Amino acid sequence: MNNFKTIYLREIKSYFNTPMAYIFLVVFALVNSYFFTLWFFPSNQSDMRSLFSIVPLAYLFFIPAISMSLIAREINSGTIELVSTLPIKDVEFVVGKYLSSVTLIAIGLGLTLVHFFTLVNVGSNIDYGAVFCGYLGLLLVGSVYCAIGVFASSISDNQVVAFIVSVFVVLAFFLMDKMLIFMPQGLVGIMEYISIDYHLSNISRGVIDTRNIIYFGSLIGFFIFLSLRTFDLRRWS
Amino acid sequence: MxxxxxxxxxxxxxxxxxxxxxxxxxxxVFYRLDLTDNQQYSLSSSTKSVVKNIDDLLSIKLYFSENLPPEEANTKRYVQDLLEEYVAISKGKIQIEYFSADDDEKLQNEAVSAGIQPYQSQILENDKMEIRIVFMGLSMLYNDKKEAIPILSRNISLEYELTKRLKKLTSQGKSKIVLAKVGQQELGVQNLTQILSEVHEVNQVNLADGINENVDLAFVMDVADSLSVEEMSALAIFVEGGGKLVVGQGRINASISSFQAEPIRSNLFDLLGSWGINIQENMVLDRKCGAVTVPQQQMFGGFIPVTVNKQVNYPFLPIVESFDKDQPVVSDLEQIILLYPSEVVENDSTTFSLFSSSDNTAVMKEFYNLHFDPESNPILNQLSEEGRSLATVSTISAGGDPQIITVGSSKFFTDDLGAGGANANGAFVLNAVDYLLGDSELIALRSRSVTSRPLLELDKSEKAWWKWMNMLLPMMLVILLAVYKYRSESRRSTNLQDRFE
CATH class of the missing domain: 1.20.5 (Single alpha-helices involved in coiled-coils or other helix-helix interfaces)
Incomplete structure (x- = not known):
C-alpha cells in the first residue's frame, strides 16, 4: 500500500512539476468551455448535455496524450529494470500510475464545475440527479480510456507508438456506436453493448445501472490486467 | 507473477x-437507481408487466426532424431516453429504429402511412428560424398489428401513451365495456365511446336485455325515470356478480336551454342506496364555476334595442378543484366541471368521496330556480356553505375491491359536457375505468409529462458576461495554479541555493 501511494504521489508530482499537466488542463478547459458556451445558450435548456457530449470527444486525444508516457518512458529510460529490482509489486506500480492519470482527468472535470455553477444560476427546474450521473459517467469513461492508455504505454518503449495505439483503441470503442448501421443485424446488439457511448448515454440521463457499472469496471479491470501481463511477457521474453 | x-x-x-x-x-440480473427528479426513468410496475407480456419482436420506429426548436428537441431526447428504458427491461424484445425524414420523400410517405402526422414548426436553419413541416411521432409494429403516436408533444404523458398502446398490441383480448341504455333512452356518448375505444371494446346495450357476464364494466347515466323490473334485475345481477359500474346520475332533471328543472323519481336511487350510495335530492351550486352564454337586450345608440350574447358565470356549472388526494383515481387531477350536480353522500364503511365543491357552495332543494341572474335568483348571492361531495367510489362489501364510481351529474358522461366536452373530465373517465379494471397504476402515468427546463430570461449583456466567465474562468484557475506552483518551486529552489552556498 505504501509503495502504491509513493508511486501515485510521485506520478502526480511529475505531472505538475512539468508544464504537461497545465497545458493539458488549459487546452481541455478551453475546448470544453468553447463548446459548452456555443451550445448551452442557444439550446435554452437547463441541463449540461452540451458539456457531456463534448467531453468524451475531448478525451479521445487528451487521455492518450497524458497516459502515453506513464510506462513507456520508464521502459525507454531503463528505470523499469531498476523498479523490477525493488520490492514493488507490478500491480502497485501499474495501478499507482493508472490512478494518477485518472486523478488528472478528475481535476480536468473539476474545472467544468464552473459550467455547473452557471447552470445553477441561469437554469430552472435543474435535474441535479442527471447532472451528478453525467459527471459520474464522464469519470467512468475517462477511467476506461486511462486504463487503455496505460495498457498502450506498457506495450512499447516509444511514447508516440503508445499514443497511436491508445488513440486507435479508444477511437474503436467510441465509434462502435456510430457504426451500427453498417453492422449485420445479428451483431447490432453485441456491438451496441460493447460501445462506450451506449453505456455513457444510459448513465448520463440520470440512471445508475449495475450493467453499465459492470461494463466500465470490466473494461478497466481487463486493460489493467493486460498491462500487468505485458510486464510478465517482457520478463519471459 | x-x-x-x-x-x-x-x-x-x-x-x-x-x-x-x-x-x-x-x-x-441488474439493479437500477433512478436519480432524476420525479423518477422520470423509473418505469411503473404496470409498464413492466406489459413489457413482460411481449413474446415476439416489437419494432418501434421513431420519425424525427433535425434542428428542432429547444422545447421539441428536449422532448425528442426524453422520448429517446424513455424508450431506452423500455428496451432495457424488454430483454431484446423491443427494437428501436430512428429515422430523420426531413429530405427523404419516401421516408416521409412511409411515416404518414404509418400514422405519423407531419405539422408546421419553427426550426433553426442556417442560424435563422424558418417554418418547416416536421415529423415527430412513432409507430409500433407487433406481429401484424400496428399502433402509432402521431405527434409526440411535450404535453402528452409519454409512458402512459406508450404503455397503453403496447398493452393494446400485446393483449389477447380487450376489456369489454357496455354503455347501458334504459327504456327508450338515446345516449349522446360519441366522445365517451371514442376515448374508451382506444383501448377497450365498447358497445351500447339495452339494460332490459341483460348484461353479458363477460362484460367487465358498465356505464349507466342520465336516467330520467324508473327502471323496469328486467332492467333492475339485470343491473343488480351484474354488480352483485362482481361487475364494475360507473354511474353518472343527478337527482334533478334540468334543462340548460329552458332553465326548467324537476326532481327525478326513479327506483335506480333505491338500488344505489342498497349499495350504500345516496344521491341527495338537491342541486349543488358553487361560486367557482363555468360560464354560459345568454342573450341580453342592450340599447344601441341609446334608443335602438339590440340583442347581444354575453358570457355570465353560472354556479350550476361547478368547477371542482378539491380532490381527495388519497384516492388514486383523482389524486392527479387538477380540475373538472359538472352540470347541475346533486350531492352524493359518503359513508364511512363502503363509500368514499372522490371530490367536492368548494367552500363557496349553496344547496338548492325543493324549489328549483335555474336563472343566472342574482336579482331573479337570490341563492346566487348566498354561495358560502362548505363543500359537498359530488362523486364517490364504493365497494359492495366492506374491504372488497372498488366496484362502483358515482358522479352526481346526469350529463357528466354525455357529449353535452362530459368526456369530450372538457379535457379534464375525459381524464377522469379514463382514470375511473382504469381504476375499476385494476389498472390504477396507469392513472399515475397519465399525469407524467416532460418537465420544461428553460433557462432564465437573460438580456444580452448578462448572457455575454456568463459566456466570457465560462470561457475564461476555468483557464484562469489553471494558470493561477501554475503561477502558485512556479512561485513555490522558485522559493524552494532559492532556499536550497541559500542553504548550500
Whole structure:
C-alpha cells in the first residue's frame, strides 16, 4: 500500500512539476468551455448535455496524450529494470500510475464545475440527479480510456507508438456506436453493448445501472490486467 | 507473477471469458437507481408487466426532424431516453429504429402511412428560424398489428401513451365495456365511446336485455325515470356478480336551454342506496364555476334595442378543484366541471368521496330556480356553505375491491359536457375505468409529462458576461495554479541555493 501511494504521489508530482499537466488542463478547459458556451445558450435548456457530449470527444486525444508516457518512458529510460529490482509489486506500480492519470482527468472535470455553477444560476427546474450521473459517467469513461492508455504505454518503449495505439483503441470503442448501421443485424446488439457511448448515454440521463457499472469496471479491470501481463511477457521474453 | 509464457495467455483467456460471462449475467440480473427528479426513468410496475407480456419482436420506429426548436428537441431526447428504458427491461424484445425524414420523400410517405402526422414548426436553419413541416411521432409494429403516436408533444404523458398502446398490441383480448341504455333512452356518448375505444371494446346495450357476464364494466347515466323490473334485475345481477359500474346520475332533471328543472323519481336511487350510495335530492351550486352564454337586450345608440350574447358565470356549472388526494383515481387531477350536480353522500364503511365543491357552495332543494341572474335568483348571492361531495367510489362489501364510481351529474358522461366536452373530465373517465379494471397504476402515468427546463430570461449583456466567465474562468484557475506552483518551486529552489552556498 505504501509503495502504491509513493508511486501515485510521485506520478502526480511529475505531472505538475512539468508544464504537461497545465497545458493539458488549459487546452481541455478551453475546448470544453468553447463548446459548452456555443451550445448551452442557444439550446435554452437547463441541463449540461452540451458539456457531456463534448467531453468524451475531448478525451479521445487528451487521455492518450497524458497516459502515453506513464510506462513507456520508464521502459525507454531503463528505470523499469531498476523498479523490477525493488520490492514493488507490478500491480502497485501499474495501478499507482493508472490512478494518477485518472486523478488528472478528475481535476480536468473539476474545472467544468464552473459550467455547473452557471447552470445553477441561469437554469430552472435543474435535474441535479442527471447532472451528478453525467459527471459520474464522464469519470467512468475517462477511467476506461486511462486504463487503455496505460495498457498502450506498457506495450512499447516509444511514447508516440503508445499514443497511436491508445488513440486507435479508444477511437474503436467510441465509434462502435456510430457504426451500427453498417453492422449485420445479428451483431447490432453485441456491438451496441460493447460501445462506450451506449453505456455513457444510459448513465448520463440520470440512471445508475449495475450493467453499465459492470461494463466500465470490466473494461478497466481487463486493460489493467493486460498491462500487468505485458510486464510478465517482457520478463519471459 | 505468472510462471511461464504459455500460462500468461491461458490466464488472460480465463479472465477475458470470465468478464464476458459476468457481463452476460449482469444483463439479466441488474439493479437500477433512478436519480432524476420525479423518477422520470423509473418505469411503473404496470409498464413492466406489459413489457413482460411481449413474446415476439416489437419494432418501434421513431420519425424525427433535425434542428428542432429547444422545447421539441428536449422532448425528442426524453422520448429517446424513455424508450431506452423500455428496451432495457424488454430483454431484446423491443427494437428501436430512428429515422430523420426531413429530405427523404419516401421516408416521409412511409411515416404518414404509418400514422405519423407531419405539422408546421419553427426550426433553426442556417442560424435563422424558418417554418418547416416536421415529423415527430412513432409507430409500433407487433406481429401484424400496428399502433402509432402521431405527434409526440411535450404535453402528452409519454409512458402512459406508450404503455397503453403496447398493452393494446400485446393483449389477447380487450376489456369489454357496455354503455347501458334504459327504456327508450338515446345516449349522446360519441366522445365517451371514442376515448374508451382506444383501448377497450365498447358497445351500447339495452339494460332490459341483460348484461353479458363477460362484460367487465358498465356505464349507466342520465336516467330520467324508473327502471323496469328486467332492467333492475339485470343491473343488480351484474354488480352483485362482481361487475364494475360507473354511474353518472343527478337527482334533478334540468334543462340548460329552458332553465326548467324537476326532481327525478326513479327506483335506480333505491338500488344505489342498497349499495350504500345516496344521491341527495338537491342541486349543488358553487361560486367557482363555468360560464354560459345568454342573450341580453342592450340599447344601441341609446334608443335602438339590440340583442347581444354575453358570457355570465353560472354556479350550476361547478368547477371542482378539491380532490381527495388519497384516492388514486383523482389524486392527479387538477380540475373538472359538472352540470347541475346533486350531492352524493359518503359513508364511512363502503363509500368514499372522490371530490367536492368548494367552500363557496349553496344547496338548492325543493324549489328549483335555474336563472343566472342574482336579482331573479337570490341563492346566487348566498354561495358560502362548505363543500359537498359530488362523486364517490364504493365497494359492495366492506374491504372488497372498488366496484362502483358515482358522479352526481346526469350529463357528466354525455357529449353535452362530459368526456369530450372538457379535457379534464375525459381524464377522469379514463382514470375511473382504469381504476375499476385494476389498472390504477396507469392513472399515475397519465399525469407524467416532460418537465420544461428553460433557462432564465437573460438580456444580452448578462448572457455575454456568463459566456466570457465560462470561457475564461476555468483557464484562469489553471494558470493561477501554475503561477502558485512556479512561485513555490522558485522559493524552494532559492532556499536550497541559500542553504548550500
Amino acid at each position: 505468472v510462471k511461464d509464457r504459455k500460462s500468461i495467455f491461458v490466464y488472460t483467456a480465463i479472465v477475458f471469458v470470465s468478464l464476458i460471462v459476468l457481463n452476460i449475467i449482469s444483463r439479466d
